Amino acid sequence: xxxxxxxxxxxxxxxxxxxxxxxxxxxLLRFCPGLGxxxxxxxxxxxDRGHEQFRxxxxxxxxxxxxxGNGGPNLIxxxxxxxxxxxxxxxxxxxxxxxxxxxxxxxxxxxxIADIVGYLKARVAEVxxxxxxxxxxxxxxxxxxxGNAELGRAYFNGAGQCATCHSPTGDLKGIATxxxxxxxxxxxxxxxxxxxxxxxxxxxxxxxxxxxxxxxAFDVAIRTADGxxxxxxxxxxxxVTSDPLARHLELLSKHxxxxxxxxxxxxxxxx
Amino acid sequence: MRLLLGLAMTTSLLxxxxxxxxxxxxxxxxxxxxxxxxxxxxxxxxxxxNTTNVGSLTLAWSFQTHQAAMKATPLVVDGIAYFSVPxxxxxxxARTGRQIWHFSRTSSGDHLASRxxxxxxxxxxxxxxxxxxxxxxxxxxxxxxxxxxADWKFGYYISAAPLVVKDKLLVGMSGDxxxxxxxxxxxxxxDGKLVWRWDAxxxxxxxxxxxxxxxxxxxxxxxxxxxxxVYDPALNLTYWGTGNPHPVYxxxxxxxxxxxxxxxxxxxxxxxxxKWYIQTSPHDTHDRDANQTPILIDGDYQxxxxxxxxxxxxxGYYFLLDRATGESLVTVPYGGQKWSAGVDERGQPIxxxxxxxxxxxxxxxxxxxxxxxxxFSPDTGLFxxxxxxxxxxxYLMPNEETGKVEDxxxxxxxxxxxxxxxxxxxxxxxxxxxxxxxxxATGGNGILSTAGGLVFTNESGHLVALNxxxxxxxxxxxxxxxxxxxxxxxxxxxxxxxxxxxxGVLYAWALPE
Numbered sequence: 025x026x027x028x029x030x031x032x033x034x035x036x037x038x039x040x041x042x043x044x045x046x047x048x049x050x051x052l053l054r055f056c057p058g059l060g061x062x063x064x065x066x067x068x069x070x071x072d073r074g075h076e077q078f079r080x081x082x083x084x085x086x087x088x089x090x091x092x093g094n095g096g097p098n099l100i101x102x103x104x105x106x107x108x109x110x111x112x113x114x115x116x117x118x119x120x121x122x123x124x125x126x127x128x129x130x131x132x133x134x135x136x137i138a139d140i141v142g143y144l145k146a147r148v149a150e151v152x153x154x155x156x157x158x159x160x161x162x163x164x165x166x167x168x169x170x171g172n173a174e175l176g177r178a179y180f181n182g183a184g185q186c187a188t189c190h191s192p193t194g195d196l197k198g199i200a201t202x203x204x205x206x207x208x209x210x211x212x213x214x215x216x217x218x219x220x221x222x223x224x225x226x227x228x229x230x231x232x233x234x235x236x237x238x239x240x241a242f243d244v245a246i247r248t249a250d251g252x253x254x255x256x257x258x259x260x261x262x263x264v265t266s267d268p269l270a271r272h273l274e275l276l277s278k279h280x281x282x283x284x285x286x287x288x289x290x291x292x293x294x295x
Numbered sequence: 296m297r298l299l300l301g302l303a304m305t306t307s308l309l310x311x312x313x314x315x316x317x318x319x320x321x322x323x324x325x326x327x328x329x330x331x332x333x334x335x336x337x338x339x340x341x342x343x344x345n346t347t348n349v350g351s352l353t354l355a356w357s358f359q360t361h362q363a364a365m366k367a368t369p370l371v372v373d374g375i376a377y378f379s380v381p382x383x384x385x386x387x388x389a390r391t392g393r394q395i396w397h398f399s400r401t402s403s404g405d406h407l408a409s410r411x412x413x414x415x416x417x418x419x420x421x422x423x424x425x426x427x428x429x430x431x432x433x434x435x436x437x438x439x440x441x442x443x444x445a446d447w448k449f450g451y452y453i454s455a456a457p458l459v460v461k462d463k464l465l466v467g468m469s470g471d472x473x474x475x476x477x478x479x480x481x482x483x484x485x486d487g488k489l490v491w492r493w494d495a496x497x498x499x500x501x502x503x504x505x506x507x508x509x510x511x512x513x514x515x516x517x518x519x520x521x522x523x524x525v526y527d528p529a530l531n532l533t534y535w536g537t538g539n540p541h542p543v544y545x546x547x548x549x550x551x552x553x554x555x556x557x558x559x560x561x562x563x564x565x566x567x568x569x570k571w572y573i574q575t576s577p578h579d580t581h582d583r584d585a586n587q588t589p590i591l592i593d594g595d596y597q598x599x600x601x602x603x604x605x606x607x608x609x610x611g612y613y614f615l616l617d618r619a620t621g622e623s624l625v626t627v628p629y630g631g632q633k634w635s636a637g638v639d640e641r642g643q644p645i646x647x648x649x650x651x652x653x654x655x656x657x658x659x660x661x662x663x664x665x666x667x668x669x670x671f672s673p674d675t676g677l678f679x680x681x682x683x684x685x686x687x688x689x690y691l692m693p694n695e696e697t698g699k700v701e702d703x704x705x706x707x708x709x710x711x712x713x714x715x716x717x718x719x720x721x722x723x724x725x726x727x728x729x730x731x732x733x734x735x736a737t738g739g740n741g742i743l744s745t746a747g748g749l750v751f752t753n754e755s756g757h758l759v760a761l762n763x764x765x766x767x768x769x770x771x772x773x774x775x776x777x778x779x780x781x782x783x784x785x786x787x788x789x790x791x792x793x794x795x796x797x798x799g800v801l802y803a804w805a806l807p808e
Contacts, residue, residue, distance in 0.1 A: 057450075057472045060381065060406025060424060089694055091701040100701065101473070101515070106448040152450060152472040154405065156544060156582075156707030157692050170655040206709075209656055210688060214711040240734035240755035242771060273712060276686050277631060281649045281658040284688070 055146055058154030066146045074143025077136050085127070090147050095126070099144060100151050111141040163206035169289055171282070176290025179283055185275060186287070192294050200292045209288050213279065214272050222246050224254075225262040236265055312417040312433060313372055318459065319528065326371045326783040329411045329456045330668065334591040335525040337670040338744050339784040343791035344806060345747030349760045349770045355792060355805040356392030360385070364779040365796035367411035367456070368668070368741065371785040376794065377414060377433070378801060381406040381424050386436060389787055392803060396436035400429075404447035405472065410523070410666070411456035411780075413464065415484060420464055422453020428466055428487050442487035444468070449475050450703075455523045457482075460533060460564045463490055467520035467535065473703050474515035474541035477556075479524075481567055491567035495520065495537045495555050503554035512549050517541035518556040522586040522666045527602070530619055532561045532570055534604060536585030539576075544652040545691055545705025546580040553578055557585045559606060559614070561621060571621025574643050575608035580651045581634065581689060581708070583610040587664060590671045590678065596624055596723055605722050607669055607680040610635075611662035612644050613725030627725040629718055630662025630684045652689035652706045659687045659708070668741035668781045670750065675763045677719040677728060679742045679750055685713025717742075717752060719766060729766040741781025743793070751793055753778035758795055758802075774802055 053071055056063035066074075079088045085096025092098035099105055108114050115137050121129040132140070180186040190196050203211060210216070222236040224246060234248035238255070244263050245255035267273075279287075313327045321340045322331040331337050344352065362380045369378035376389045382402055386395040404424035412421040418439065419431040425447040430439040444466055445451035455467035464487070466480040477495040482488060495518025497503035499510045507513035517540045524535035540549055540556035557576035560569050576583040585608055592603045596615070604618035611632045615625035623642025628635070634650035650659055664682040671678050689708040694701045717731045733755045740753035749769070750761045756777060760770040780796035793804045 058405050058407065061404065061472065087697065089697050089701060091694070091697065091699060101449075103446075103448075107446075151702040153702050153704045154407070154472045156704045157690070157702070158707055159690050159692065159709065167654050168656060210709050210711060213658070213688070214686065216711075238734055241731070241768060242755055242757050242773070276712065277633075277660060279658065284658045285655060 053146065055149035057149055057152035061152070061154075062149075064146050064149035066142055070139070070142050071146055074139040074141075074146070077132075077139045078143050081130050081132060081136070082140065090144060091151075100148060105144050105148060108141075108145075111138065111145075114141045114144060159206045161204045161206060163204070165205040165292070168205050168209055169292060171285030171287070171289035173286070173289040173293050175282075176286035176288065179286055180290055184279070184283060184287065185271075189271060196291065196294055198295060200295045205288075205292070208291060209284070212287050212291055213284060214269065214276055218269055220265060220267050220269070222263055222265040224256060225264075226256065227260055239263060239265065311373055313414040313459070314416070315461075322783075322785070324786050325373070326369070326785045327414060328370065328459070329368050329413070329523045330525065330588060331783060333526040333528065335588045335668075335671075336590055336592070336673070336744075337588075337668055337742065337781070337783070338672055338746070340746045341784050341786055341791045342745065342747035343786070344745070344749065344760075344784075344793065346749060346762055346769060348806060349747070349749055351807060352760065352770050352793075352804050353807050355790075355803040356390075357803065358385070358387055358392045358394070358801040360799045360801070362799045363406070364798050365801065366408040366454075366780050367796060368781040368783050369794050369796065369801060370412060370414055371783070371787075371792075371794070372414055372433075374787055375433075376801075377412050377419055378796070379409040379412050379421055380799070381409045383409075384412055384419065384421060384431065384436065386419075386433070387801075389785065389792065389803075392801070398431055398436040398438070402427075402447075405450065405452040405469070407452070407469075408454040410454050410521075413457045413459055415459045415464075418484075420457050420459075420484075422455065422457065422466060424452045426451040426453050426468070428453065428457070428464070428482060430487065440487055442482070444480060444482075445470075449473055451475065455521050458523050458526065458533065459484065460526050463564070465524065465533060465535075465564075467523060469521035470519050471538065471543075471703070474517070476514065476516055477519035477538055479520040479535055479562070479567070481564070493560075493562055493567040493569065495558075497554065506552040506554040508548075508550045515541055516549065516553060516556060518558070519584075519586070522588060525589055525591055526564065527591055527618060530602070531564055532618070533564050534559065534561050534589045534591075534618065536560075536575070536587055536589065536606070536608070538586055539579050539582050539584040542700050542703055542705035543582055544580055544689060544707060545693075545700040546578055546651045547691065548700050548705070549578075551578060557583060557610070559585050559589060559604075559608075559616075561618065573614060573616060573621060573623060573641060575606070575612060575614060576610035576646070577643055578646055579610075580646070581659060581661065583608070583661070583663065585609065586666050588668050590669065591618060592671060592673075592722055594673070594676070594722065603722075605671065605678055607664055607678065607682070607718075607720065609663050609665060610644055611682075612638075613678075613720055614642065615722065615725065616642075625723075625725050628662065629680070629720060629725060629727060630682060631660060632662055633658075633660040650689075652691040652708070654691050654693075656688040656690050656709075659689050661685070670742040670744040671722060672744035672750070672763050674746060674748065675719075675744075676722055677744075677763065678722045678725075679717065679719050679744060679752070679763075681715070681717050681740050681742065681752060683713050683715045686711040687713075717750075717754060717761075717766070719750075731761075731766050735777075740778040743782040743784060745784060751782040751784075751795070758782075758797070758804075774800075776800070 087093035
């Protein structure tokens with residue numbers, strides 16, 4: 025049923041765009057606000073075209089992204105747009121204006137209106153979000169570079185205890201060129217994806233060493249060097265683990281926000 | 296003939312349904328409401344299954360829904376179980392798991408969760424992904440009436456089971472995709488018509504409006520009521536938590552405490568007027584809502600009996616209050632945190648400005664829980680809650696073109712490290728008496744405590760029965776998924792059952808016959 029629902033939305037969107045969303049060029053954008061809420065799909069070209077048309081024809085009052093501008097309401101919250109069926113209501117509004125609310129008739133062609141309809145429907149689905157955003161891998165370094173590299177260096181060599189394991193001329197040489205800035209910021213605090221090893225001794229005394237996959241009160245699982253995953257009930261084996269990130273974890277509760285930004289600024293100098 | 300006789304008996308039994316008296320007692324034969332009774336304690340006085348024999352617990356029956364995760368707590372009334380997932384409600388024989396009826400209805404809207412159904416007399420009530428309220432005939436699952444509570448096109452939906460109080464249904468509202476205001480409705484049991492509405496967000500000039508920078512942002516401020524509240528009939532008060540402010544991570548566009556979001560409120564059930572409040576996460580910027588079940592405890596505090604309310608909130612703080620007046624008795628963190636600079640004179644945490652999401656990232660440490668139900672055992676005096684502790688970096692992410700916050704989230708967070716655990720807190724102090732670390736996510740596992748000296752929950756993908764006093768594991772099984780709803784217990788033909796929703800399957804556990 026959910027598939028059917030998506031298909032319906034796509035069909036209605038395509039209808040609104042007069043088939044232009046299916047022109048076969050460029051990337052398809054897919055905006056899914058949340059579980060079971062219809063997604064909206066639109067090509068990048070159709071989105072950009074609609075956005076540009078909106079900017080030109082509507083942006084002055086409603087803002088360039090439909091989120092409100094000089095006197096015009098934020099259309100993200102507009103009941104007309106949210107309840108619109110296949111573009112008819114929006115089209116009528118553009119063609120007839122809202123004289124009582126000071127909105128003039130906007131002289132546009134049917135194609136231009138269809139572009140705006142497509143953009144607005146996509147925009148609503150783009151802005152509605154049931155979970156937090158993820159900073160993209162190309163998150164701008166300038167946004168992150170607010171710390172003091174000198175203070176970061178001092179912290180690295182002093183209170184931060186980083187220098188007890190790491191060296192700017194050794195393992196961290198050129199670190200700023202190895203990771204996108206957004207990843208480096210997270211990794212300097214606690215690197216993700218670092219493998220933890222364990223040695224499991226079973227009841228017969230046989231030992232297995234490998235990457236630790238799970239360990240809790242009930243089960244322990246490792247991947248041995250041959251690539252095989254093995255698991256045991258925890259109570260039946262002895263497990264010795266080594267966590268290379270134990271010091272990082274210890275220090276996590278000691279770092280401050282300023283320490284993080286200063287350390288980041290310092291590591292960004294290691295190019 | 297036997298079938299006919301069975302049907303006739305079932306019908307006559309069903310005619311009783313749930314009555315107010317049943318909701319005022321601890322749940323024994325029945326589990327007639329989401330939390331078992333009005334207190335929110337989720338404590339079953341049953342003790343056939345206990346610390347001495349729980350090791351032999353065995354599967355009595357199971358029910359396959361073939362649907363998404365069941366986040367509900369099943370009800371059992373007069374030998375029949377009622378349970379739900381979004382768009383579906385079932386009735387099944389609580390002896391055997393055999394389906395009696397199945398109601399389904401395709402809907403638009405957010406299908407994140409159905410947190411259960413509600414029964415009163417011979418009606419079943421529940422909310423839908425498109426924010427409608429529906430009443431069914433409990434005998435056969437046919438629809439009696441349906442009303443729209445809110446417009447799903449603005450992100451509203453209903454996940455919480457309504458709470459029956461007197462002649463009303465208290466209907467909590469969900470919605471977390473668009474900046475919209477939250478509210479709690481009281482609706483007529485007979486036809487779903489609105490009796491009163493409590494708005495979580497004040498209007499300009501009203502008390503609380505001074506905690507927002509302007510009317511425009513306030514009007515869309517959030518505060519959804521998406522976890523069922525509790526009720527004290529003697530005080531005539533109902534207690535509900537509200538959701539986070541909107542936009543979620545962008546504190547810069549809504550300077551101030553943002554009342555009454557992330558707030559525990561006490562409302563008069565006849566009028567919907569607020570008697571008192573405490574904000575569990577003032578000016579929240581990390582989705583630390585107050586949508587956790589408050590628990591009513593009549594117990595000793597500093598040597599004298601008090602009518603108490605206890606809540607382990609998502610902010611990572613444990614609150615103990617006098618529930619008649621709202622007087623704050625205890626506010627303490629129940630785990631590591633660095634976002635708060637202490638507690639104000641009302642017993643509310645004080646957020647540190649540097650923990651607020653920023654464009655360059657704000658380092659955050661906190662302990663938290665969520666909607667999954669806690670439990671309180673009057674036998675051990677312990678408040679049980681599943682939670683997690685972790686570190687993250689939180690970002691404010693305005694629109695690139697306009698530089699303004701335009702989407703509902705306004706940012707997000709990168710998790711660095713976290714651990715999950717079950718905590719047993721001394722209800723008088725909030726201090727951790729014992730805890731158990733788990734692997735994997737906490738997601739959804741509610742808690743049941745029993746007079747058999749047991750705590751039922753999920754740990755590391757196993758259903759567990761723990762010694763309620765010590766936390767020692769007495770029984771565990773890997774059921775092939777996580778406990779996604781909450782365990783509950785009932786007695787039928789002299790046999791105690793424990794029901795556990797695990798993804799799309801409901802398992803019934805009992806001692807061997």
